[in-house]
Amino acid sequence: MPRRIGLPSLYLAAAAATAVTTAIPLAMAPASGIASRPPVTEPTRPYIVTVRDRAGARDLVGEMRWRVRRFYTSALPGFATVLTASELAELSADPRVLAIEPDREIHPMPITTSALPHAPRAARATGKGVTVFIVDSGVTHGRTGNSGRTGTFHSEDLRMSGHTGNLRVSHGFGDRLWWAFDATGRTGEDCGGHGTRVARAIAGRSHGVAPQADVASVRVLGCGGSGSLSDALAGLDWVRRHARGPAVANLSLDGADSPALRTAMARLARSGVFVVAATDAGRCRLSPTGETYSARAPRLAGAAARYLELHPAANPSVLASWLKCAATRDTIRQNPSRALRTGRP
Template identity: 30%
Template sequence: MSRILGIIAACALAFASLTQVSLPAAQAAPVNARSAAQSAGLLDVIVTLKPTADAQATANALVTNKGGQVTHVYQHVLNGFAATLTDTLLTVLRGDARIQAIELDRTMRINDTQTPTPSWGLDRVDQRNLPLNNAYTYASTASGVDVYVVDTGILTTHPDFGGRAVHGTDTIDGDSNATDCNGHGTHVSGTIGGNSYGLAKQARLIGVRVLDCNGSGSNSAVIGGLDWVVANHQAGKSAVANMSLGGGASTALDDAVRRVIADGVTMAVAAGNENSDACSKSPARVPEALTAAASDINDARASFSNRGTCVDLFAPGVNITSAWLDNGTNTISGTSMASPHVAAAAALYLSTHPGASPATVNSAIVAATTKGKITGTARTCVLLIICSAATPANHLLYTGS
């Protein structure tokens, strides 16, 4: 046994030495550890500037005028920009006093899994106990509430949206046409506000396309979408944003999400599908957001769902049917499907409590949850050493009266 423990300890130490890369002590801004793939050739980075620096002017001076490419300039959620650089130019940026931090741009992906069975999520969230009664009862439709769907876009012409889905922006193609060519964003939108499949059946759905036809994108594109949300959110208007996407930890993305929330937009985010600690993922780890884990039809934590102290609540996320491309439907699973249930609940709350702050909305939704129903939330260990994170928030979304 002691030999086994020694091997485990040695492996853990080796893993730590690989993941905690120490960089030279800086005279300037820190740079997150880069991946092996990014070490060769050009680097995609997100640059956060100090408050007194002008983002556009600094981007031009440090990048454009020196042969680099600026891909996004942020004016609202971050004071900074995203760029593609050489190693040499990155070194120059690190020495500039105007720069606060630099991190590598990471890949973000949708969080779903395909399955063939029918949906049940609407049925579960309006009742405290099983068995399901094959009905969804609601007192509000969230009319007048805007919901920004930060995703792969929306098929706005899908009949389930009844003309309430509109284009916002597209940071993948750089235009205002947020048409979905993947299906994920349309599915998420249907769960939020579809006439048939949605909880908030009269919410206005605004497509913010930040992921491509393969369901993949970059942190810089996601931040660009959030920047657009803040620029276009009408002050004082009840609004929600949903982010059914995720990736590795990113301080820049976390800060951007916080800025959207500070602007008065309630944020629902997916916990992630790695069966790991949500506190290691962005934007799932942002405490000001509502982080949703996925449960199944038997009130068990979904086997894929992330967990831990950063999870605020559970919502249906296994075998959820909603709108899809070609005016059809699809049944898929993931924390991506749980998060829009929560976003819709926030929209429902705002329709009866207009002007409520995101913190107030969050507290009300968590307070209303059904407690202690979800199984599979306890901490588990292998050899009493390698342990999974417990999820103390054993709270299941509830929208009933």
């Protein structure tokens, strides 16, 4: 179950539902087709299946339910499963199926924490009241250990504790941090360090762009630093189902070339969540479907949280129109009033 650390009570019901977010509906009865076949004896491989609509996805999951690993209902109509070569060919020919792609390993992207050129100066804005969903390796609230212990410790976060030689790590999130969802089945805390560094760049008390934004840990990477595409989709599916109020989602992962992940991000953006994804290109790019891509993804996520504090009703397309993505600079234009009135820059 997720561990709530102080976000508003509207998330309590969402937290209670986390354990079954991508569970397969047990009441589904198997229909004819693949589920009625003898046990599989030939090799299988993992795949992501995108279906044309929810009804089709539900029917297909009913036919294949004991072989389905993840069932997506919000960010993507589809599921993650394992298939033999002959099953792949048959499912690819099914008119209910839109696309099939291999499930694969994903990895964290390098974090660029340098300040944005011409960074936005929003008076009084600190991101307060905005939730930033960190879809990554988890977020660490703080831990204490022996000074000789190795770990993801950074000099700006360390302070001596008494005379015992222990070091207390505090990333400055306080009760703003919430362990929302963990696709790996753990607690949501970060054992690799990447997600915590992303969260600190966005909302850390000392160094974050939006130091009062709430932080929701959506863990999709394991302790080894990698994860699966199917788990990343499960994280986005959870955010799409439960996000309320002004919200930003940051994905500093390398899966942006996945059609299924792009579809999930686009659906999340259309639901009202501003989505920022990392890229290794220097320039910022706005997708026609509403996601923003940048090598400075955490900085843009923090800037978006500051903007949304002042304009909580702004939808992602309006906010994106004010993110000026040129070859040499990423910025939010200074006078948002016209865009908020007209929906145009």
